[in-house]
Amino acid sequence: MRATTTMTSPAILSLDTLRRYGIWILVAALFLVLPKIFSSGGAITTMCLMGIMIVFSLSYNMLLGQTGLLSFGHAVYYGLGGFLAVHAMGVIAADRLPIPLPVIPLAGGFMGLTFGIIFGAVSTRRAGTVFAMITLGLAELIASMSLILRGFFGGEEGISANRTRMLPFFGHKFGPQIEIYYLIAAWCFICIVLMFAFTRTPLGRICNAVRDNPERTEFVGYSTQMVRFSAFAISGFFAGIAGGLTAINFELMNAINLAGAQSGVVLLMAYIGGIGHFFGPILGAIIVTLLQSMLSDFTGAWHLYFGLLFIAMVMFAPGGIAGLIMLHEPLVRRRSFHRVLPRYALMAVPALLGLAGLVALIEIAHHQMVKAGTAGPAMRLFGIAFHSDNPLAWLAALVLIAAAILLGRRWGPGFRDAFNTAAHGGGEKETGR
Amino acid sequence: MTAAAMNALQLADVHKAFGNTPIIRGVTLDIRSGERHAIIGPNGAGKSTLFHLISGRFPVSSGRIALNGEDITGLRPYQINRRGLSRSFQVTNIFPRMSVFENVRCGVQWHLGYRYSFWSNIRKARDANDRADAILREIGLADRAEMPAGLLTYAEQRALEIGITIAGGAGVIMLDEPTAGMSRSETAHFVDLIRKVTEGRTLIMVEHDMGVVFDLADRISVLVYGEIIATDRPADIRANKRVQEAYLGQAMEAEH
Numbered sequence: 001m002r003a004t005t006t007m008t009s010p011a012i013l014s015l016d017t018l019r020r021y022g023i024w025i026l027v028a029a030l031f032l033v034l035p036k037i038f039s040s041g042g043a044i045t046t047m048c049l050m051g052i053m054i055v056f057s058l059s060y061n062m063l064l065g066q067t068g069l070l071s072f073g074h075a076v077y078y079g080l081g082g083f084l085a086v087h088a089m090g091v092i093a094a095d096r097l098p099i100p101l102p103v104i105p106l107a108g109g110f111m112g113l114t115f116g117i118i119f120g121a122v123s124t125r126r127a128g129t130v131f132a133m134i135t136l137g138l139a140e141l142i143a144s145m146s147l148i149l150r151g152f153f154g155g156e157e158g159i160s161a162n163r164t165r166m167l168p169f170f171g172h173k174f175g176p177q178i179e180i181y182y183l184i185a186a187w188c189f190i191c192i193v194l195m196f197a198f199t200r201t202p203l204g205r206i207c208n209a210v211r212d213n214p215e216r217t218e219f220v221g222y223s224t225q226m227v228r229f230s231a232f233a234i235s236g237f238f239a240g241i242a243g244g245l246t247a248i249n250f251e252l253m254n255a256i257n258l259a260g261a262q263s264g265v266v267l268l269m270a271y272i273g274g275i276g277h278f279f280g281p282i283l284g285a286i287i288v289t290l291l292q293s294m295l296s297d298f299t300g301a302w303h304l305y306f307g308l309l310f311i312a313m314v315m316f317a318p319g320g321i322a323g324l325i326m327l328h329e330p331l332v333r334r335r336s337f338h339r340v341l342p343r344y345a346l347m348a349v350p351a352l353l354g355l356a357g358l359v360a361l362i363e364i365a366h367h368q369m370v371k372a373g374t375a376g377p378a379m380r381l382f383g384i385a386f387h388s389d390n391p392l393a394w395l396a397a398l399v400l401i402a403a404a405i406l407l408g409r410r411w412g413p414g415f416r417d418a419f420n421t422a423a424h425g426g427g428e429k430e431t432g433r
Numbered sequence: 434m435t436a437a438a439m440n441a442l443q444l445a446d447v448h449k450a451f452g453n454t455p456i457i458r459g460v461t462l463d464i465r466s467g468e469r470h471a472i473i474g475p476n477g478a479g480k481s482t483l484f485h486l487i488s489g490r491f492p493v494s495s496g497r498i499a500l501n502g503e504d505i506t507g508l509r510p511y512q513i514n515r516r517g518l519s520r521s522f523q524v525t526n527i528f529p530r531m532s533v534f535e536n537v538r539c540g541v542q543w544h545l546g547y548r549y550s551f552w553s554n555i556r557k558a559r560d561a562n563d564r565a566d567a568i569l570r571e572i573g574l575a576d577r578a579e580m581p582a583g584l585l586t587y588a589e590q591r592a593l594e595i596g597i598t599i600a601g602g603a604g605v606i607m608l609d610e611p612t613a614g615m616s617r618s619e620t621a622h623f624v625d626l627i628r629k630v631t632e633g634r635t636l637i638m639v640e641h642d643m644g645v646v647f648d649l650a651d652r653i654s655v656l657v658y659g660e661i662i663a664t665d666r667p668a669d670i671r672a673n674k675r676v677q678e679a680y681l682g683q684a685m686e687a688e689h
Contacts, residue, residue, distance in 0.1 A: 216526045218514070219520060
């Protein structure tokens, strides 16, 4: 890893450059072709949202994953950024100022940074629980203020702007959603690169030191308060950019955007994705956005699935999805992945049975409690028509779950052993780093 | 002023009480520049507390502390560290999820002027990386560089603890029981290491192993119930009647 500091010949340098920037070229290419692959209107809209949430959750992870700060009020900087961006769009359009739409997110970033500095100065004086409580208090303060200061926040209905009334940018008026997609994708890419670069700076490394051991950090010359404050302000900047993108995307901001629920969602995204790895929150943003937009089409109980997923991650995979992926790193490195594949296939049986049983149980219960009163007990699930008050349906769901538990208990230990052997022990000896 | 310049550290009538319980009861002590000074005493005498007071972890209740003639009373730990005093901890105190290399580099960063920079790439900070590499070689952890520090063995973590402490190049090094919990052979190796890495610096250490103390120290202070009852060269401390009564008698017997 550190070999990059001791470059020698130009040939090695170019190879090294390719290895270092290859992933970025890949990401940029992916951003460019994605709308060609998923070209439906709904898909473009969802991907726009994903791009915004990637920036937002990465900014959140600067605090949680990198500096060890649990904030309950990150939506404040996202929301305030969005509100200022909407106002900026309005003023620029009204006065015909020569400022194009693509720079509007900077207004959001400026707002996020400003309030990151102001509130950061208050909240980062302490870490841990005290910090978390202060962020919660400030978030409630701003959320309740948003309903009072109608001039800036627009009250219940919020404030809106028209993005197409600004000057064209190289002939683009940003009416169609696809143009917005590329605007968001460009900002998303820039922000990912910048936030990744941040992890490689002296301050970024010291943030990790503060996360790992704040006490010791004070004894190597760093004020932990200053480190927390800096991280908080910079994180506020990127959250503000995400807010600015939201303002452009929806042309509307209202009080919900900076309320507690939004702060909760970004925490879930970062955590489900995995706060221990840089790319974790990216995965989390994609998955949670996808679940939010798709699951709600299929089931009225989607919030419950969302909550269960979060609880399951906290209990069984605290490293998040990124952590689960990185568990397989030794398998890939030792080229022993094929040895556990049959075990995975075997474990898929109880996993799918359990999932089916759980879904059935939730859906039947949901139908019986919410819909049966008005629409009657008749329902369909997995292509089967039945009545939600039929005890056999309930029994079938429970049997599926029981079977999953039994099979899981029988095959689980074998799976674990096979995985550990493939990852760490047996066969050829570890060949070092 | 000339007297002050000769002393790396000066404590003048330092008191510390937790609530109504006095722990340090008037310590006055001069540590000379370049000497290796050991602080010994029975358990509960306040040795670690004294370390915490000097390094700024706890504020003093009264009294003054000066580093290289400059008053550091009431300063925060990072301010004291920036002025050239660095300490280790009795209970290993490292950055467990960061690599061994990064642990040491954290100790280097501030002192090479990188401070809170968020505009430069630390991988291109050649001086910081070279210094960290050199220190890793010095403490014998070069082949562990990329490993998460939390996975090191106990003895390795103790070595890393010293590595972080000396990384910034501080002129005054304080080690709190550096050889605690080590085997005989590890201790011998460690004494050599300490001697090597504190060459040309002032060393203050708390240590229970009398072999280590009498081997390393130029002068010894004996702390009993929050007071220093003697400060002298090792041979004179050994011969000191009061010290023998209060502490050393039992300690030396326990050693043999």
